[in-house]
Amino acid sequence: MTTHDVELIDIVKDFESGGKLVRAVDHVSVQIADGEFFALLGPSGCGKTTTLRLIAGFEQPTAGQVLIRGMAMEGIPAYHRPVNTVFQDYALFPHLTVEQNIMFGLQMEGVNKKEARKRAAESLDMVRLPDVGARKPHQLSGGQQQRVALARALVKKPAVLLLDEPLGALDLKLRVNMQYELKALQRDVGITFIYVTHDQEEAITMADRIAVMNEGKMLQIGSPREIYEHPGTHFVADFIGETNFIAGALLEQDADGFGRVRLADNSIIKAQLSPTLNSARGAVTVAIRPERIGISSILDPPAPSGPDIDPSEFTVLDALLVDSQYIGTDTRYTARIGDASELVVRVQNTSEQDISAIAVGQPVKISWQPSSATVLDH
């Protein structure tokens, strides 16, 4: 895509707190494409909401530029920006009816009452709440209020919709339903969504791209698949999903983006280098997802097969099975490798496997493809 709806250029935001300067956003730069569903993901206090508020215009950056549709937003107040926000607690006006809430933004634009009423009704239809226009917000359930907040923002047809943990206050089942609905809605209206969340599953399910934030920095920006499969840093690997970390020493880097790492037990494995890797040599961490590891009894060594797999490159380590847990869809094994660190292995229960015959305390072989393991800075 060639057009950028939102562009942040080297944004810094400092807050004063108790006489001290606290850096909430630390040199953030990102380009968000037209029609993209972009998630800002991170733990609470990571600066994601502040970033959103800088785009909305509720906060002014200490340094850097916010561009919306190529226009510099410096000095432009929130009420003149072509963005609308869905607030975490919805922030519906309690003294107005649902219809008046939705008409509010249109009337501020000078749309006449008849037209505003028509568009409010269309907007309520869009979020599938056609009959609640005359009610007051407190008469609606949390999920309904959430839809009204969405309708109120979308009726303005903004260039960008900002969503601040909009599903945070809903219960789990409703939240999962709303995830799909939001995604479908975004596809229909074609508006750029910038979505703040601390829930990695939410981000992975809905977003086209995710920016993982921590301590004010954007650590990694990429598609859910990239972020999950190739985390750039220890934090990202740890924050998104479950990950095993193995300490090692990087011996050499290959030209094809792989490197050789020596583990504590002197075994040498091949693993993919993270694109943001700083260390050329020395102490590193190898990250690998539990479901990418295979496990087998020593009597029955793994037989890797497939078009891209070179059996000689396949990583196989000796380990000791220390725990085995049946969790329905999967079985979760814990295996201790040479340096005494324990790796979690998840195997899908596709059938009543004979692997379950391996007793805890038995030696096993664990194995993975080199491309499943990522070398990160220590």
Place this chain on the structure above:
Amino acid sequence: MSVSSHLLINEGAMGRNRAVRRLGQLGLWLNPVFAYFFLWAPILILVLFSFNESRSVASFTGFTLKWYNNILNNVMGAERAFSTEIMLNAFRNSLFVGTIATIIATVLGTMIALAMARGKFPGKKLIDGLLFLPVVIPEITQAISLAIFFKVAFDWIATISGERIFPGFHTIIMAHVTFNISFVAIVVRARLADMDPQLEEAANDLGANPWQTFWRVTFPLILPGVISGALLAFTLSLDDFVITFFTSGVGTSTLPVFVYGLLKLTVTPEVNAISTIMMVLSTLLIGISLVLQGRSASRV
């Protein structure tokens, strides 16, 4: 009574205990009766004697509405008795002072409350604390300080411009405004504290400038607090004696000041009647004020 106490306490001690407990229960029951009696008896007597047929407060001779009727007739313009005419004049003064002081104090008090709740400026905590001062300092102190302030200010104006300003409605109104601002500000602030500040951001986000945001969102939401504060201010103004006494001039007596003057001579039944009316009015206004304060800001 539990089983263990049966076993441990002998019959005589148990009987004594029961008597003491019964006495205690009687005392507890009588406590509010006495408390409410002392609280309400003087007021009840006032209300009762406002319906007394006899002019004297020595004895109740029979039920009548004629004192209320007298007041009413004077309002209607019939049968003027000199003393009641002055009293009604004082009542009109009270309403006039109360209305003007309430309007000014409500506007200023609301503005202060908004500044305190939303503004960021150095010394905010100190100013916030100072706001409560008129509520806690003795009324007589405030009255004397206002009297001295007006004297000094008017002397100063006289030396500069040669014009001497005398106390009158303007001084009473200014004095009432000073103490009422605090009450209004405190009530409105409580309302603002209850309001979600994100609502103002939401209005901003939807394209409302600060002016539109205030009138379309903030003001409707704090309006119950503003009305409540205004009613409180009006009641306080209507009832005030000490500050008014020290800041009023000739011919500007409000009703409480007038009643005080009458007490030096005699209490006429019309005073009882008008006091009863004032009490009912005040109670009503404070009642409405409390109801408005109690309503949640999230469910308007």
